[in-house]
Amino acid sequence: MKVSRYLIPTLKENPSDAVVTSHRLMMRAGLIRKESAGMYSYLPMGLKVLRKIINIVKEEMDRAGALECLMPELTNADLWKESGRWYTMGPEMFRIEDRNGLEYALGPTHEEAFTHLVRTVVSSYRDLPLNLYQINTKFRDEIRPRFGVIRSKEFIMKDAYSFDVDEKGLDESYNAMAKAYRRIFERCGLETIPVQADSGNMGGSASEEFMVASEIGEEVLLLCDSCDYRANSEKAEYRSITAESEPQESLREVHTPDIKTIDDLVNFFNCQPDKFFKSIIYVYDGKPVMVVVPGSRDVNEHKLKNYLGALELELASEEIVIKVTGAPLGFAGPVGLKDLRIICDVSIRSLCNGVTGANKKDYHFAGVNPGRDFEIKEEADITIARSGDLCPKCNGKMYEKKGIEVGHIFKLGYKYTKAMNVTVLDEKGEAITPIMGCYGIGINRTMAAIVEQCSDDKGIIWPKEVTPFHVHLVGIAKNDEEIRQIEEIYDMLIDSGIDVLYDDRKVSPGFKFADADLIGIPLRITVGKNYFAKGEVELKERSKAEALSIAKNNIVAEIKKYYSA
RNA sequence: CGGGGCGUGGCUCAGUCCGGCUAGAGCGCGUGGUUUGGGACCAUGAGAUCGGAGGUUCGAAUCCUCUCGCCCCGACCA
Known part of the structure; x- marks a missing residue:
């Protein structure tokens, strides 16, 4: 190809709206142009790279035994209503109507579509296992598109869905994908960090994310410095340290006018944030619950949601807080609350002589001791791990790293096959429900991650297999x-x-x-x-x-x- | 959605606070010429409803109101 006859509109200067390396270089090298926020055009050379990535993905998926399909982008609302996600997906799903008022979604993901397809074509255990995939555009009304092609409203994704007769089969399908993913990213010239991830409330047992370490990553990873433990912060566990015991003080009420936040309390009581039983009211599936965590810790809503088995979880409004604690925001605590479900973080048990809200405006309790002043009925790990925490596997120290998620594989379970009533007959002629796995790769994002990782101050340095x-x-x-x-x-x-x-x-x-x-x-x-x-x-x-x-x-x-x- | 910032030739930006004459620069682009191993030079030329609408004024890129778009940060941890 002669440059004089090709289209490579390189830019000498950085476009003003590109702030991250990959976005800047992809614009400057003439690979992409922005059409609108979160929407990008690929120019000939950009497309060439994209296609190379797609081909690698195809080759490895095919090698792993998956079968390529192509599903419609426009998906019927009925499918989504069947799985319930029409109601739970929220505003990130683009919804449209046709001229007759029929409702559709521009596919943000395709579990329903593939599950439906499988239900219409599969009837016997002999037809399984099946792993179907496509490489197709996805639409998501992102809360905030950013970083060029890394988070956009429209993007290309490889999504695969496996169907097996039993969990053993799922294990095999899942492991085949875990292996294929490693090959894919390696061939793309990417160094990825596979981490344990949260599988959401799918009841899934295993989940792995493929992360590319990057300062601009939107995910926080926790890595152990002495073993191979690596997890997304949504999932990461840690070993809590038992606090030193001291002689128990007596419970006393302290007037704390307008002292609401942990920072306020630290100043007021002049002590460490971990002396506070931070008590937060959530609402899960319509019911209130109080969670109690050490003052310096943040609640891990993913862990909490999983523990509760809740579909929805959100912070309670002030109204509800007043209703269940009798006090305005900032004065909630577990002491004396009888009719509220209370979940304590595992580290709460060992805190003594702490401070917590008195469920009364402008008052806190000090000298609070769990067990004596309030009962620990439910205990769970519900806080976010952070740098410096101890590894749950080996007691080593963990550190944080930011990462771009380029791939995600997880065991889905029966959620969709059950909801959408998929069955096949087993050897005995009895109906069984297949179990699913789900495996995604963000193609555009993979390309951006490559540029992010393979570049210097002069420009891009393409890995061999994806060079245009x-x-x-x-x-x-x-x-x-x-x-x-x-x-x-x-x-x-x-x-x-x-x-x-x-x-x-x-x-x-x-x-x-x-x-x-x-x-x-x-x-x-x-x-x-x-x-x-x-x-x-x-x-x-x-x-x-x-x-x-x-x-x-x-x-x-x-x-x-x-x-x- | 909340906060902040920005919209001026294709690109990067100046001018806006404090209204005033034909709206500037660099890069890029056309033409002619000289150049040719790390973003050459000379000459000449084209290209802008100053994001949009309304208003104030003798006069608006500049002031006011509304609106659209884009970027960044945040999005509830009491």
């Missing part, structure tokens, strides 16, 4: 005869089956080199004065500083060597 072209041929010619000689090399490369981008523009060499660095094709061949004088071309790897002088006859072999290594 194999070689960037830079010609520096002073006359027609020299152009002819460069084109000889260009033709030779094409004839050897090498995908070459030939910069034939009439611009200065520096301009071409700068563009080549920006675009990031891993190999660059420069044909200029050394070739016309000595028959030598320059071969340079984008990732290295020094170049190699080689003869024309060795070019093809060198390129093939690079790509087969």
Whole structure:
């Protein structure tokens, strides 16, 4: 491909609305253009990369035995009503009506669609296992699109759904995907960190997220420094430290006018935040519940939701807080509350002589001791782990890292097959419900993550398997005869089956080199004065500083060597 | 949704506070010429309803009101 006939609108300056590396470089290298917030066009070279990623995903999915399908983007509301998600999905689902008033959703995910498909085509255990996937556009009305292509309203996703007769089968399907994912990301040139993740309220037993470590990541990971424990903060457990015991003080009421927050309390009582029984009222599935955690800790709503087995969980409004505690916000506590379900974090038991709200405006209790002053009826790990916490596996220290989630696999269970009434007959002729797994990869986001991870201050450095072209041929010619000689090399490369981008523009060499660095094709061949004088071309790897002088006859072999290594 | 910021040739920005003449610069683009191994140079040229609507004024990119779009932070831990 000749640059003069291609479309690579590179930008010398950073676009003003691109703030992260991948977004900036993808814009500047002429791969994408923004159409609107959270919506991007892919230009020819950007599309080429996207397709390479897609092909890797396809090859590995196929190798793992999954079958590609293509589902409609427009999904009938009835399907969503059947699973209940029409009502629980909320505003992130784009909903539309046709001219007759029939309701549809622009698919944000396709569990229902695939479950429905399977139910119409599968009837015997002999038809299973089945793992169906597609690579298709998803629509989500994101609360806030950001970071270019990393969080957008419209994106391409590979989503796969496995159906097995039993849990053992699901284990196999799941493990096959876990393996395929590792191969996919490795081939994409990405270093991913597989972490344990929360599988939501699907009743799923296993879930793994594939994260790319990055400062701009929107997920927080906890990694152990001495073993292989790594988990999403939504899921991460930690070993709580038992507080030192001290002689029990007596319970006393303290006047705390307008002292509501933990910070206020720390100042007022002049002690550590962990001396406070932070008491928070939530509403789960319409019912109020109080959770009690150490003052310095945050409630992990995912853990709490899982513990409660709740479909919905939200902080209680002030109204409800007043109703169940008798006091305005800021003065709730477990002491003396009889009719409210109270869940204590596992670390509460060992806190002594603490402080908590007195359920009375402007009053707190001090000298509070669990067991004596309030009963611990329910105990669970419901707080967010953080840097410095002890690893639940080995007692090592954990540290935090931010990551971009590029893939997620998890055991779904029976949620959809049950809700949508999918059955097959087993060997005995009895109806059984298949069990599902679900496996996603964000394609655009994977591309952004690659750029995020594989770039320097000059531009992108594409990994071998996803580079838009194999070689960037830079010609520096002073006359027609020299152009002819460069084109000889260009033709030779094409004839050897090498995908070459030939910069034939009439611009200065520096301009071409700068563009080549920006675009990031891993190999660059420069044909200029050394070739016309000595028959030598320059071969340079984008990732290295020094170049190699080689003869024309060795070019093809060198390129093939690079790509087969 | 709450807070903050920004909309001026294709791109990056100045001008706006304190209203005043044909709205500027750099980059990019067209033409002619000189250049050619790390974003060349000279000459010349095209290109802007100053996001949109309404208002104030003799006069609005600039002031006021409304509106649209975009970016960033946050989104309830008492």
